Amino acid sequence: MAAAKTEFTEYGFAGARLNRIATNAKASKERLYSYFESKEQLFEAVVAQWISDAPYKVPLRAEDVPGYVAGLFDNIVADPQGARLQRWIELEAPDGMFGDHVLRHIFQAKLDAIRQGQQAGIIDPAWDPMSLLMMLIDIAYSMAASGFGIDRIVGEQPRADSVADRRAAAAEAARRLVGRR
Structure with missing residues (x-):
């Protein structure tokens, strides 16, 4: 999730790449897809966590x-x-x-x-x-x-x-x- 937040923050939704997220998370793209069906679903999860963690x-x-x-x-x-x-x-x-x-x-x-x-x-x-x-x-x-x-x-x-x-x-x-x- 941290790697995904960093990616979405840096590149936005359109510019974010699951390959980079997987690499930075030291995981495989396939592993990401086992948790999230799509980039949209991952983005929604990142946003939900960000709201939950808001200072x-x-x-x-x-x-x-x-x-x-x-x-x-x-x-x-x-x-x-x-x-x-x-x-x-x-x-x-x-x-x-x-x-x-x-x-x-x-x-x-x-x-x-x-x-x-x-x-x-x-x-x-x-x-x-x-x-x-x-x-x-x-x-x-x-x-x-x-x-x-x-x-x-x-x-x-x-x-x-x-x-x-x-x-x-x-x-x-x-x-x-x-x-x-």
Whole structure:
């Protein structure tokens, strides 16, 4: 599983090769197929294990959306390999791959929390729940990834406490985003 996670994290689903996974796991490709019927099934198993092993469990609660974004920020900083795997999932997981997968249930719970928060008047109902969830996740990702290297592009060094500043900025952006207009 470790070799498969490394492979999927490095190359994504489409670029991952079972031959490399088997070689790095010191196993045969046939041995992999004795446990997993397909590359898709192995990918699903890697994702399920990654979720199970996540350094922090980050539920989205309507009354603490900034806490969700800050917790997700912490997850990304603590597990950059997992964050990269998440991006590959978003980019290229085949349609229908995650039928009754734990990942579907996790995201469905987050969408349900947003909808409940909108009904309760805690979260601005003008937002489409799916769009809002994507924005919240991307706020955490972009701030945890140091603005995608903008500091290097413009040649300005971040302040010494920039991780804490970026975390606080992400949480504040989430607070402002979900508030009523």
